[in-house]
Amino acid sequence: MRSRSVVLKHRVIVLLVASAVLLLVGCETTMTKFYATQRSLYMESNPPRMQSFGPGEVVCLVVEGYGGQTVTVNVLDMLTGRTISTSTSYIPEGRIHAFQFDLSPGSYLAELAISGANVASWKFNVSR
Numbered sequence: 001m002r003s004r005s006v007v008l009k010h011r012v013i014v015l016l017v018a019s020a021v022l023l024l025v026g027c028e029t030t031m032t033k034f035y036a037t038q039r040s041l042y043m044e045s046n047p048p049r050m051q052s053f054g055p056g057e058v059v060c061l062v063v064e065g066y067g068g069q070t071v072t073v074n075v076l077d078m079l080t081g082r083t084i085s086t087s088t089s090y091i092p093e094g095r096i097h098a099f100q101f102d103l104s105p106g107s108y109l110a111e112l113a114i115s116g117a118n119v120a121s122w123k124f125n126v127s128r
Contacts, residue, residue, distance in 0.1 A: 032065035034112045034120035042098050053126045059101045061110050061122065067093040071114055078107040078123070 037047040039058035053059055061073050072088040084103065091097045105128045112120040 051124045061099045073099045074111045076109045
C-alpha cells in the first residue's frame with residue numbers, strides 16, 4: 001500500500017509541475033517558414049516550395065511567422081560567395097511577406113536575418 005501511495009504522489013507532483021510549466025511558458029507556438037517559390041504561384045493558398053527555377057521565372061522568397069519584426073534577405077552566389085542582392089522590410093504582425101528577385105542563371109543561397117543574425121536559409125538554382 002505504501003509504495004502505491006508514493007507512486008500516486010509522484011504522479012500528482014509531475015502533473016502539477018507540467019501544468020505550471022505550461023502556464024508560465026504558454027502552449028502557443030508560431031510556425032516560421034522561409035522558402036522560395038515562383039512569383040506567379042505565390043498567391044496560391046499553399047504555394048510549392050521550389051529549389052529549381054527556369055529561364056524567365058521570377059524567384060519569390062517567402063517569409064512567414066516573423067510578424068512584428070524587421071527582416072533582411074540576402075541572396076548569395078554559391079559559386080563566388082558574394083552577395084548578389086539584399087532587401088530589408090518590416091513585416092506587420094500576422095502577415096506574410098514576399099521578396100522578389102529576377103536573377104541570372106546560377107546557384108544561390110538565400111539567408112534570412114533578424115537583427116544581423118541569420119535565422120533561416122534556402123538553396124535554389126536558376127537554369128538557362
